[in-house]
Amino acid sequence: xxxxxxxxxxxxxxxxxxxxxxxxxxxxxxxxxxxxxxxxxxxxxxxxxxxxxxxxxxxxxxxxxxxxxxxxxxxxxxxxxxxxxxxxxxxxxxxxxxxxxxxxxxxxxxxxxxxxxxxxxxxxxxxxxxxxxxxxxxxxxxxxxxxxxxxxxxxxxxxxxxxxxxxxxxxxxxxxxxxxxxxxxxxxxxxxxxxxxxxxxxxxxxxxxxxxxxxxxxxxxxxxxxxxxxxxxxxxxxxxxxxxxxxxxxxxxxxxxxxxxxxxxxxxxxxxxxxxxxxxxxxxxxxxxxxxxxxxxxxxxxxxxxxxxxxxxxxxxxxxxxxxxxxxxxxxxxxxxxxxxxxxxxxxxxxxxxxxxxxxxxxxxxxxxxxxxxxxxxxxxxxxxxxxxxxxxxxxxxxxxxxxxxxxxxxxxxxxxxxxxxxxxxxxxxxxxxxxxxxxxxxxxxxxxxxxxxxxxxxxxxxxxxxxxxxxxxxxxxxxxxxxxxxxxxxxxxxxxxxxxxxxxxxxxxxxxxxxxxxxxxxxxxxxxxxxxxxxxxxxxxxxxxxxxxxxxxxxxxxxxxxxxxxxxxxxxxxxxxxxxxxxxxxxxxxxxxxxxxxxxxxxxxxxxxxxxxxxxxxxxxxxxxxxxxxxxxxxxxxxxxxxxxxxxxxx
Amino acid sequence: xxxxxxxxxxxxxxxxxxxxxxxxxxxxxxxxxxxxxxxxxxxxxxxxxxxxxxxxxxxxxxxxxxxxxxxxxxxxxxxxxxxxxxxxxxxxxxxxxxxxxxxxxxxxxxxxxxxxxxxxxxxxxxxxxxxxxxxxxxxxxxxxxxxxxxxxxxxxxxxxxxxxxxxxxxxxxxxxxxxxxxxxxxxxxxxxxxxxxxxxxxxxxxxxxxxxxxxxxxxxxxxxxxxxxxxxxxxxxxxxxxxxxxxxxxxxxxxxxxxxxxxxxxxxxxxxxxxxxxxxxx
Numbered sequence: 001x002x003x004x005x006x007x008x009x010x011x012x013x014x015x016x017x018x019x020x021x022x023x024x025x026x027x028x029x030x031x032x033x034x035x036x037x038x039x040x041x042x043x044x045x046x047x048x049x050x051x052x053x054x055x056x057x058x059x060x061x062x063x064x065x066x067x068x069x070x071x072x073x074x075x076x077x078x079x080x081x082x083x084x085x086x087x088x089x090x091x092x093x094x095x096x097x098x099x100x101x102x103x104x105x106x107x108x109x110x111x112x113x114x115x116x117x118x119x120x121x122x123x124x125x126x127x128x129x130x131x132x133x134x135x136x137x138x139x140x141x142x143x144x145x146x147x148x149x150x151x152x153x154x155x156x157x158x159x160x161x162x163x164x165x166x167x168x169x170x171x172x173x174x175x176x177x178x179x180x181x182x183x184x185x186x187x188x189x190x191x192x193x194x195x196x197x198x199x200x201x202x203x204x205x206x207x208x209x210x211x212x213x214x215x216x217x218x219x220x221x222x223x224x225x226x227x228x229x230x231x232x233x234x235x236x237x238x239x240x241x242x243x244x245x246x247x248x249x250x251x252x253x254x255x256x257x258x259x260x261x262x263x264x265x266x267x268x269x270x271x272x273x274x275x276x277x278x279x280x281x282x283x284x285x286x287x288x289x290x291x292x293x294x295x296x297x298x299x300x301x302x303x304x305x306x307x308x309x310x311x312x313x314x315x316x317x318x319x320x321x322x323x324x325x326x327x328x329x330x331x332x333x334x335x336x337x338x339x340x341x342x343x344x345x346x347x348x349x350x351x352x353x354x355x356x357x358x359x360x361x362x363x364x365x366x367x368x369x370x371x372x373x374x375x376x377x378x379x380x381x382x383x384x385x386x387x388x389x390x391x392x393x394x395x396x397x398x399x400x401x402x403x404x405x406x407x408x409x410x411x412x413x414x415x416x417x418x419x420x421x422x423x424x425x426x427x428x429x430x431x432x433x434x435x436x437x438x439x440x441x442x443x444x445x446x447x448x449x450x451x452x453x454x455x456x457x458x459x460x461x462x463x464x465x466x467x468x469x470x471x472x473x474x475x476x477x478x479x480x481x482x483x484x485x486x487x488x489x490x491x492x493x494x495x496x497x498x499x500x501x502x503x504x505x506x507x508x509x510x511x512x513x514x515x516x517x518x519x520x521x522x523x524x525x526x527x528x529x530x531x532x533x534x535x536x537x538x539x540x541x542x543x544x545x546x547x548x549x550x551x552x553x554x555x556x557x558x559x560x561x562x563x564x565x566x567x568x569x570x571x572x573x574x575x576x577x578x579x580x581x582x583x584x585x586x587x588x589x590x591x592x593x594x595x596x597x598x599x600x601x602x603x604x605x606x607x608x609x610x611x612x613x614x615x616x617x618x619x620x621x622x623x624x625x626x627x628x629x630x631x632x633x634x635x636x637x638x639x640x641x642x643x644x645x646x647x648x649x650x651x652x
Numbered sequence: 653x654x655x656x657x658x659x660x661x662x663x664x665x666x667x668x669x670x671x672x673x674x675x676x677x678x679x680x681x682x683x684x685x686x687x688x689x690x691x692x693x694x695x696x697x698x699x700x701x702x703x704x705x706x707x708x709x710x711x712x713x714x715x716x717x718x719x720x721x722x723x724x725x726x727x728x729x730x731x732x733x734x735x736x737x738x739x740x741x742x743x744x745x746x747x748x749x750x751x752x753x754x755x756x757x758x759x760x761x762x763x764x765x766x767x768x769x770x771x772x773x774x775x776x777x778x779x780x781x782x783x784x785x786x787x788x789x790x791x792x793x794x795x796x797x798x799x800x801x802x803x804x805x806x807x808x809x810x811x812x813x814x815x816x817x818x819x820x821x822x823x824x825x826x827x828x829x830x831x832x833x834x835x836x837x838x839x840x841x842x843x844x845x846x847x848x849x850x851x852x853x854x855x856x857x858x859x860x861x862x863x864x865x866x867x868x869x870x871x872x873x874x875x876x877x878x879x880x881x882x883x884x885x886x887x888x889x890x891x892x893x894x895x896x897x898x899x900x901x902x903x904x905x906x907x908x909x910x911x912x913x914x915x916x917x918x919x920x921x922x923x924x925x926x927x928x929x930x931x932x933x934x
Contacts, residue, residue: 053835053836054835079903079907115848115849116845136759137759138752138755138756138759145706145709146706146709146710147709195899195900195903198900471834471835473834490832520832520834521834522834522835522876523875523876524875525848525849525850525851525852525853525854525874525875525876526852526853526875527875587800588800588801588875588876588877589800589831589834589876589877591832591834
């Protein structure tokens with residue numbers, strides 16, 4: 001059977017018309033074939049699961065091929081992005097550093113990442129991909145046209161034209177749709193991913209971003225391919241409905257290319273990302289739930305435009321929810337995104353409710369973190385960021401002059417618009433300052449290859465961090481005794497008898513009345529100690545869900561108050577004059593075996609772990625100290641960096 | 653150097669150099685204030701067509717005759733004003749125009765310089781010239797036992813030392829004698845960079861790469877706590893075979909060659925100029 005299917009698939013492929021509409025009808029059959037294909041080649045089958053290693057990577061980065069990035073001044077292409085990601089020095093041209101960092105006295109600078117990533121995907125916007133590139137050639141028709149002249153004189157205006165067209169439902173100028181330019185950029189993108197893929201050392205993925213923004217509400221998804229080739233991208237001009245994106249993804253899988261989509265910035269989706277309803281306003285049913293869970297196993301929970309876990313308004317009992325909040329709708333600074341339905345925790349809760357009601361869970365998301373940086377230079381360390389859309393080398397690219405003041409939100413650096421409200425002005429003034437430094441994705445995989453890492457994505461054996469290299473893993477089981485984690489080969493047991501994060505805990509084998517959760521977290525080897533491990537539980541309660549946070553492992557011999565369950569803060573060692581901290585508090589390693597004391601066998605539930613570091617200086621504090629500027633008071637001076645595990649689900 | 657010679661013998665390069673020579677000769681003649689009998693403005697059918705197209709792009713329809721006349725009139729005025737501006741050297745004093753012209757020129761010289769595909773010999777030479785970049789680094793294979801710092805004073809060092817004292821450097825020391833380490837207890841063929849990614853950029857990493865094989869040593873501090881280490885074996889740095897890295901080498905070679913050719917093209921222009929520093933009395 002297997003052999004036949006392998007031969008048949010390419011033939012079927014030839015028969016498939018290029019148009020998505022034609023493919024939609026065949027989806028059911030093609031999906032089955034895709035599953036068969038997958039089973040023929042399980043990645044890393046020879047390696048025992050306890051041998052899985054952690055790999056850190058970036059799954060969201062823009063280069064000059066993105067229309068908005070070009071508008072900011074970005075010149076570097078995907079090849080430079082991959083070179084930088086794997087730790088090589090990259091030459092950043094004058095035009096880019098002048099516009100993005102206000103450095104005007106140099107022809108170029110060399111930038112180097114402080115440590116190499118293990119894996120990476122360049123995800124340029126598929127809409128208008130690379131269509132500004134012809135302007136680099138002064139003799140191109142576009143460069144000679146009035147429109148081209150306008151864009152060169154005012155590079156940001158191209159993005160304005162695009163957004164205005166998108167919001168008003170009209171077509172942007174035809175030059176922004178130049179099919180030849182888009183084709184060329186996509187070929188260069190794919191070639192760069194293949195050129196810099198070094199199996200075992202540095203994994204790249206061909207990828208792009210589908211940037212649907214209906215009415216200014218963010219529904220963006222990154223599309224990641226597991227192959228050395230890929231069909232032309234799907235764009236928000238094709239459709240802004242996620243259901244149509246999944247039809248495209250199904251068609252890609254039918255071509256024998258595995259692919260998935262990762263939603264991001266649900267925090268600015270205005271409640272649409274984890275809505276109870278589908279795009280037509282109908283309650284989510286089983287078929288929708290299954291399609292979504294299959295196409296979207298992961299959600300990006302943190303990036304420079306804030307975290308999407310939760311906010312205090314949705315989680316009033318979460319004392320750590322007030323972290324890197326960014327919730328103004330993207331095209332409308334000062335206009336707030338509706339919180340309900342916009343955060344991953346809320347989505348996970350809604351998911352178990354829908355599962356109970358409709359028989360399947362649409363929001364079965366594992367966690368990833370990324371940058372969404374727009375200047376090709378993916379960084380994640382707090383010290384290598386100075387706000388806005390840009391990564392930097394702190395030694396060579398620290399913003400200067402007005403750019404520096406802008407990144408710290410200094411008043412009256414950007415001009416107020418005539419008649420502009422204070423709220424709108426402040427939103428624009430702190431636009432760069434309000435961004436957090438980038439996140440990272442951690443995966444547990446057998447080896448550093450496309451197949452192995454992509455398989456980890458699909459089984460959601462991933463975690464997200466706010467940028468530091470915390471290592472985090474979680475298992476659930478009915479029969480792991482609390483003593484087992486202390487033994488040195490407990491991992492083989494945990495995999496054999498338990499459920500790794502990202503998975504489903506099967507029903508109780510009888511006897512056991514509540515599942516155990518095993519969590520371990522290790523600090524960033526070059527970073528701060530850990531404050532605590534928490535387990536966040538969400539469970540279905542009729543048409544709603546409830547949430548509760550358990551402090552399950554604490555540093556410094558602290559224990560929760562018997563009455564309130566509250567835990568004393570870990571304290572702080574941050575010196576705001578020097579921007580330094582010490583690891584005199586906290587712990588390098590925390591682990592715990594925890595049994596849910598409130599487990600109810602008849603309600604669906606989902607659990608994930610969150611690890612907090614001790615307080616460290618926020619990037620804005622580091623930039624201010626380094627440049628002898630006042631520490632901005634619009635944002636906290638210190639933060640508690642953190643990691644989020646993928647969840648484990650239980651269904652009665 | 654052979655590459656440079658090869659390039660200089662290319663007919664295309666001769667053509668480009670000649671083009672530059674003419675370009676500059678014309679520049680000198682036009683730039684001077686030699687009187688010209690009469691300035692002509694040539695209106696070609698192509699220019700008329702171009703103006704019509706621009707108008708259509710903007711307003712969605714072809715211009716009628718009177719509109720076209722107006723377009724031509726303002727186009728001619730613009731041309732005249734531009735020529736007069738050039739005579740007054742206004743282009744040189746306008747930062748935007750200056751930068752734009754420089755950008756055009758740079759594009760022009762860079763566009764003409766596509767480097768030829770390298771053969772194995774060139775790649776081999778490139779590999780030798782950039783040995784440090786492609787060297788396969790020294791590696792180490794090692795066991796370790798981990799001791800975390802417990803309590804406010806931290807007891808990791810003492811506990812590690814106690815285990816080493818009890819079993820000696822040639823004894824049987826097992827991971828179970830320390831604390832659980834949430835990664836491996838044995839690492840094979842790790843480079844310094846890989847060790848640093850596990851242990852942090854701490855003395856532990858560098859000590860491992862230098863330590864003698866075949867006995868336990870420590871305690872050494874990592875980013876997490878204290879370790880006893882045992883090095884099984886190590887490898888010295890070596891050069892990779894061309895066949896193993898040909899693809900990557902070719903990408904790097906082409907990128908470098910392109911940059912080099914662009915730089916040479918620029919330097920050829922630079923060589924036409926004498927840079928004179930102006931002193932206080934100058």
